[in-house]
Amino acid sequence: MIYEIAVGQGAHLVSVTRQGTLLHVAIGSRTLVVDARRVGDMTLSLLVAPADGSAPVTSVDASLATQRAAGDFDVHLAGRVIPVQVRQAGGFGRQKKAGAAVGAGPQRILAPMPGKIVRVLVKAGDEVKARQGLVVVEAMKMENELRAARDGRVRDVSVAEGQSVDAGATLMVVE
Amino acid sequence: MKKILIANRGEIAVRVIRACRDLGIGAVAVYSECDRAALHVRLADEAWPVGPSAPRESYLRIDAIIDAAKQSGADAVHPGYGFLAENEDFAAACRDAGLVFIGPTPEAIALMGSKTAARQAAIKAGVPVVPGTEEPLGEQTSDAEVLTVAGRIGYPLMLKAVAGGGGKGMRMVSSAAELPAALRAARSEAQSAFGDGAVYLERRILAPRHIEVQLLGDHHGTVLPFVERECSIQRRHQKVVEESPSLAVSPALRRQMTSAAAAVARTVGYTNAGTIEFLLDSDGSFYFLEMNTRLQVEHPVTEMVTGVDLVQWQIRIARGERLDLDPESLLIPRAHAIECRIYAEDPENGFLPSPGRIQGLRVPHGPGVRDDSGAYEGGEVPIFYDPMISKLITWGEDREHAVARMKRALSEYEVRGIRTTIPFFQWILADDDFLAGRFDTTFIDRKMGTPGSGTLQVIDASHEELAMVAAAVHLFTRSATAAPAAEPISVWKQAGRAEALR
Numbered sequence: 001m002i003y004e005i006a007v008g009q010g011a012h013l014v015s016v017t018r019q020g021t022l023l024h025v026a027i028g029s030r031t032l033v034v035d036a037r038r039v040g041d042m043t044l045s046l047l048v049a050p051a052d053g054s055a056p057v058t059s060v061d062a063s064l065a066t067q068r069a070a071g072d073f074d075v076h077l078a079g080r081v082i083p084v085q086v087r088q089a090g091g092f093g094r095q096k097k098a099g100a101a102v103g104a105g106p107q108r109i110l111a112p113m114p115g116k117i118v119r120v121l122v123k124a125g126d127e128v129k130a131r132q133g134l135v136v137v138e139a140m141k142m143e144n145e146l147r148a149a150r151d152g153r154v155r156d157v158s159v160a161e162g163q164s165v166d167a168g169a170t171l172m173v174v175e
Numbered sequence: 176m177k178k179i180l181i182a183n184r185g186e187i188a189v190r191v192i193r194a195c196r197d198l199g200i201g202a203v204a205v206y207s208e209c210d211r212a213a214l215h216v217r218l219a220d221e222a223w224p225v226g227p228s229a230p231r232e233s234y235l236r237i238d239a240i241i242d243a244a245k246q247s248g249a250d251a252v253h254p255g256y257g258f259l260a261e262n263e264d265f266a267a268a269c270r271d272a273g274l275v276f277i278g279p280t281p282e283a284i285a286l287m288g289s290k291t292a293a294r295q296a297a298i299k300a301g302v303p304v305v306p307g308t309e310e311p312l313g314e315q316t317s318d319a320e321v322l323t324v325a326g327r328i329g330y331p332l333m334l335k336a337v338a339g340g341g342g343k344g345m346r347m348v349s350s351a352a353e354l355p356a357a358l359r360a361a362r363s364e365a366q367s368a369f370g371d372g373a374v375y376l377e378r379r380i381l382a383p384r385h386i387e388v389q390l391l392g393d394h395h396g397t398v399l400p401f402v403e404r405e406c407s408i409q410r411r412h413q414k415v416v417e418e419s420p421s422l423a424v425s426p427a428l429r430r431q432m433t434s435a436a437a438a439v440a441r442t443v444g445y446t447n448a449g450t451i452e453f454l455l456d457s458d459g460s461f462y463f464l465e466m467n468t469r470l471q472v473e474h475p476v477t478e479m480v481t482g483v484d485l486v487q488w489q490i491r492i493a494r495g496e497r498l499d500l501d502p503e504s505l506l507i508p509r510a511h512a513i514e515c516r517i518y519a520e521d522p523e524n525g526f527l528p529s530p531g532r533i534q535g536l537r538v539p540h541g542p543g544v545r546d547d548s549g550a551y552e553g554g555e556v557p558i559f560y561d562p563m564i565s566k567l568i569t570w571g572e573d574r575e576h577a578v579a580r581m582k583r584a585l586s587e588y589e590v591r592g593i594r595t596t597i598p599f600f601q602w603i604l605a606d607d608d609f610l611a612g613r614f615d616t617t618f619i620d621r622k623m624g625t626p627g628s629g630t631l632q633v634i635d636a637s638h639e640e641l642a643m644v645a646a647a648v649h650l651f652t653r654s655a656t657a658a659p660a661a662e663p664i665s666v667w668k669q670a671g672r673a674e675a676l677r
Binding site: 001003005007008010012014016023025027030032034036038040042043044046048058060062063064065066073074075076077078079080081082084086112113114115139140144145146147 | 519521524525526527528529530531534535537558559560561562585586587589591592594597598601632633634638639640641642643644645646647648649650651652
């Protein structure tokens with residue numbers, strides 16, 4: 001089985017094949033031999049070693065949490081939280097080659113939680129810089145500023161100040 | 176005292192339930208609509224609904240809570256912290272209903288709740304306060320008058336709400352030109368948060384430490400101070416890491432600060448648990464800041480270094496017992512303790528709240544670790560309340576040991592499905608200045624403003640590779656066979672299936 005997995009700044013093809021009781025996981029030119037035991041619905045104990053014997057066997061306790069979009073997971077391992085996105089091979093589409101930066105194309109600014117729109121800081125047509133504040137949402141007694149992930153131009157603003165929004169509602173699109 | 180109603184939710188309600196259990200006293204929970212399955216409801220002996228999810232319609236409803244107390248037959252009420260804990264009307268309503276309020280008198284809450292009255296009490300006790308106005312500057316006070324007073328105090332200064340707390344209605348003013356706008360903003364914020372637009376002015380101490388002294392006072396005239404807590408690590412004026420003792424406080428300074436704190440409490444005839452907050456200047460001079468007339472969030476660090484159960488003592492004091500602890504032992508810390516407040520916020524994304532279902536939870540254990548939590552696997556973090564889900568506390572033989580254990584515990588702590596501030600604490604605990612004890616209340620703002628501090632977690636290529644392996648193996652082993660060979664079939668599931676076939 002081949003998966004396309006985006007992590008950090010890159011996307012990679014990852015193939016998994018069964019070899020007896022072990023799994024062989026190939027990422028690019030590297031092959032890892034994995035002894036996997038499922039210890040919970042979303043938790044795996046992994047013993048991982050490079051197929052070429054260049055490093056000792058590493059014990060990795062990994063747990064996953066599903067995110068809102070299908071195929072998106074937070075992977076918890078080694079005291080860290082690492083977000084990954086998994087698609088069937090080719091699932092990230094033609095516009096993005098493996099290894100290209102994740103997240104090109106229009107960014108939809110979504111309400112991360114149910115709340116109230118306190119301020120809309122930009123209007124359609126505005127040029128925005130990466131990390132520039134776009135809209136302020138109030139929830140959990142706090143005001144939260146949602147920012148642009150990268151430079152772009154505001155296309156649609158679908159909310160107004162004072163409006164209540166559900167989690168996942170599209171607030172605006174930046175392209 | 177046979178039964179205590181806990182007028183709170185979350186980790187602090189759980190903490191109080193545990194103290195009740197330890198004393199053989201019944202624990203009554205109250206809950207809002209969204210908290211029906213919250214941990215404090217599950218652990219209590221009884222639970223009573225008090226209204227819809229919005230705090231104003233449930234946990235802040237004095238009448239509904241008094242009603243629940245009467246119906247349940249409780250003889251005392253513990254307010255926890257937040258919500259009604261520092262509301263003198265609630266304390267008075269409990270007294271009027273014949274319930275013991277586990278906290279100070281309504282009069283003490285009212286007196287110390289006014290920042291200017293509290294400053295006057297400190298001055299009366301001979302304790303230095305930050306130079307500033309002794310009288311509230313009410314809504315009628317003109318801008319010109321405030322400017323004159325400000326000129327006498329000197330800039331930069333702090334503009335604060337008389338009824339304030341939690342950083343609301345607070346502004347830093349660096350020159351006379353900034354004052355009118357800051358005054359308007361602080362007044363409107365204070366008016367909407369506390370229903371009182373009165374403010375006062377204080378000189379701004381440039382890089383102070385926030386040091387506080389825990390106190391207990393009984394009904395027989397005894398007030399005992401405890402070794403200090405260091406609470407300088409703050410974000411948006413909210414404490415996030417606390418420890419005891421403070422590296423900045425020598426035994427001699429500890430004597431001075433704890434005596435000063437006890438003097439303020441005695442001046443106002445204070446009873447039960449309370450905390451005096453001080454600002455400690457870099458030259459070793461300290462100033463009274465305010466008094467919190469309740470149990471503090473960070474009380475566990477004091478419990479860890481003194482061995483005293485503060486919540487149990489709150490209850491024992493309220494039922495009239497004498498505070499017969501050895502005063503000397505409370506001032507000599509047993510090694511070191513540190514606490515991190517775990518919030519349901521995404522620190523990698525501007526500390527955006529991250530409510531939702533906790534899909535999985537792995538709580539750290541082992542030597543010197545304590546987790547005071549209101550969370551459980553499968554539980555929901557609602558959007559209506561403070562986002563703190565737990566407090567992680569570690570104890571060590573010295574500061575280095577306590578910090579090493581905290582790092583270990585944080586790396587074991589997994590809260591899956593929502594994002595938490597755990598990576599933020601890993602980042603703080605890796606900072607050289609933090610480790611060396613070189614910090615003040617501006618630490619977080621300075622560090623987070625530094626270029627290159629964009630991401631908190633150190634995730635290198637090998638971690639990313641392992642994350643891909645884990646995700647791929649998870650999907651592969653789940654889809655390869657209906658029941659993966661590696662997963663043993665649970666005997667409970669088998670029993671359940673057998674049951675269903677009967």
